[in-house]
Amino acid sequence: MQKKSDYSFVACILDNYMNTQTHNSEHEQVEVHTGSTTLFGFWVYLMTDFVLFASLFATFAVLRGNTFGGPGGHDIFDLHFVLIETIILLTSSFVCGMTLLAARRGSVPRVLMGLVTTGLLGATFVFLEVSEFVKLVASGNGFDRSGFLSSYFTLVGTHGLHVALGLVWLIVLIGAVLSRGLSESTMRKLLLWSIFWHFLDIIWIFIFTIVYLLAFT
Amino acid sequence: MNTKNYFEEIGAWPRRGGILRAYTIGFILSILLTLTAYGIVVNHILPTSFLIAAILALACVQAFVQIVYFLHLGHGKASKERLFALGAFTFIVLILVVGSIWVMSHLNERMMMSPADMEQYMQRQPGI
Numbered sequence: 384m385q386k387k388s389d390y391s392f393v394a395c396i397l398d399n400y401m402n403t404q405t406h407n408s409e410h411e412q413v414e415v416h417t418g419s420t421t422l423f424g425f426w427v428y429l430m431t432d433f434v435l436f437a438s439l440f441a442t443f444a445v446l447r448g449n450t451f452g453g454p455g456g457h458d459i460f461d462l463h464f465v466l467i468e469t470i471i472l473l474t475s476s477f478v479c480g481m482t483l484l485a486a487r488r489g490s491v492p493r494v495l496m497g498l499v500t501t502g503l504l505g506a507t508f509v510f511l512e513v514s515e516f517v518k519l520v521a522s523g524n525g526f527d528r529s530g531f532l533s534s535y536f537t538l539v540g541t542h543g544l545h546v547a548l549g550l551v552w553l554i555v556l557i558g559a560v561l562s563r564g565l566s567e568s569t570m571r572k573l574l575l576w577s578i579f580w581h582f583l584d585i586i587w588i589f590i591f592t593i594v595y596l597l598a599f600t
Numbered sequence: 601m602n603t604k605n606y607f608e609e610i611g612a613w614p615r616r617g618g619i620l621r622a623y624t625i626g627f628i629l630s631i632l633l634t635l636t637a638y639g640i641v642v643n644h645i646l647p648t649s650f651l652i653a654a655i656l657a658l659a660c661v662q663a664f665v666q667i668v669y670f671l672h673l674g675h676g677k678a679s680k681e682r683l684f685a686l687g688a689f690t691f692i693v694l695i696l697v698v699g700s701i702w703v704m705s706h707l708n709e710r711m712m713m714s715p716a717d718m719e720q721y722m723q724r725q726p727g728i
Contacts, residue, residue, distance in 0.1 A: 444701050
């Protein structure tokens with residue numbers, strides 16, 4: 384008896400691994416378990432990213448006064464511009480949530496609409512950030528100007544790179560929704576991507592506050 | 601297979617629903633907190649040290665709001681382990697950030713001498 388249940392447990396895992404579908408209640412339990420484990424695993428990855436950003440924030444906090452005779456934050460930042468960036472990223476985070484709700488309701492067109500809207504807002508954000516970088520480098524205030532600017536470009540650039548990767552992931556997701564519909568694996572990917580996207584918005588709150596607002600206090 | 605309740609089944613969303621409400625509340629609160637922080641800095645309403653404390657506090661509140669209303673952390677069994685991981689990593693991050701700032705600002709303080717003072721200081725220290 385014991386052996387038999389052990390065996391069926393292994394069979395369930397194998398089934399699950401090979402992505403076959405059975406309508407056996409035990410199998411569904413394993414399936415549910417797998418989804419939660421994937422979610423937790425992804426969460427742990429995000430926590431390591433959290434530590435990465437924390438070390439960049441610590442570096443920035445230490446170096447923000449070291450301008451080496453160059454400009455400080457209040458000389459080169461435009462708060463109004465950054466506020467617009469912030470609102471755009473925040474709105475894309477909200478639309479991302481609406482996309483998940485559409486997936487929950489099983490509406491493929493709405494999911495696609497949500498993904499495209501989130502993507503456009505995210506692309507606008509990246510475009511604004513890159514144009515700010517280009518402007519700074521063109522005016523001679525590149526990453527090599529001072530310790531302050533090195534840490535600024537590293538911190539904000541790493542965040543921008545994450546957002547850009549999130550956009551690539553989003554394009555892949557559009558492909559998955561188009562080809563496979565809202566299958567379980569698509570739902571799982573949508574969920575993980577949405578958590579990544581919300582996480583990036585939370586990191587941005589601190590960039591907005593510590594990098595930009597703090598320069599004007 | 602029916603994927604309608606997938607988010608609830610794996611514990612990412614609470615079973616009692618109210619997700620649309622959560623996202624809307626989170627969005628409105630985040631906008632208000634962002635505009636408040638922006639407003640008090642632009643208009644310089646508070647003395648500098650209070651201003652810094654206020655915007656840091658507003659950022660932490662907004663992070664909390666988004667963790668609760670966007671990431672739906674804090675309900676159900678599955679969110680407990682994520683909450684625990686977040687707590688543990690927040691502890692590490694605080695040591696990392698506060699420790700770095702503390703150590704480096706002390707180092708700066710000790711190094712902030714004029715060249716003449718530094719010369720005198722060096723002469724008084726036989727080991728250097």
